[in-house]
Amino acid sequence: MALLSTADQDKLRESFGEMTSNVRVLFFTQTLGCETCLHTRQILDELPALSDKIVIEEVNFVLEKERAAQYGIDRVPALALVAEDDTGEAADSRIRFLGAPSGYEFVSLVQAVLLVGGRSPSLTEENRQKLAAVTRPMTLQVFTTPT
């Protein structure tokens, strides 16, 4: 059963139509002991149907520990967004989601996919220049609750 209404699907299809590069969503998951992994899978399954530029790749958190570590993932469900150019060359966006992207977080996920997919960033050139001063690794965590 689709989680999104037909009207929402149409709107999203139109937004995703503006994407210029492919986005691979790495979905870190495990079968046992993860209450929201299945729900996350159901949410993610909506996306590829709306754009041929979106690919979901399931990564087994238990079996692929090294890959999880590579993306800084220490719990599930988790998502890592990766941009892919036409040759399949991947570029990590360093944008992660921990927990099921339901409710308003789904909107955040859609925005992140659009950004990684080539939509112009909401930060101004001035913002970007200022941020260039960050020359060592920095981690931002934004906590939200389901709405």
Next chain:
Amino acid sequence: MAFANPNITAYAVEATEFPDLARRYRVTGVPKTVIDETVEILGGLPKDMYDEKALQNVGS
């Protein structure tokens, strides 16, 4: 911000699913932003203020 600078990694964390993280970072309300485990911002800020907070932390 992560998209703008390769040194920055951004996590959107669902607080109710991970109470251990919510406790560790004293999440008493949302949205709450934590920069490098040290700078804590409760509530939303105007977009430009996030730059300032990030840069303050660079100097520390």
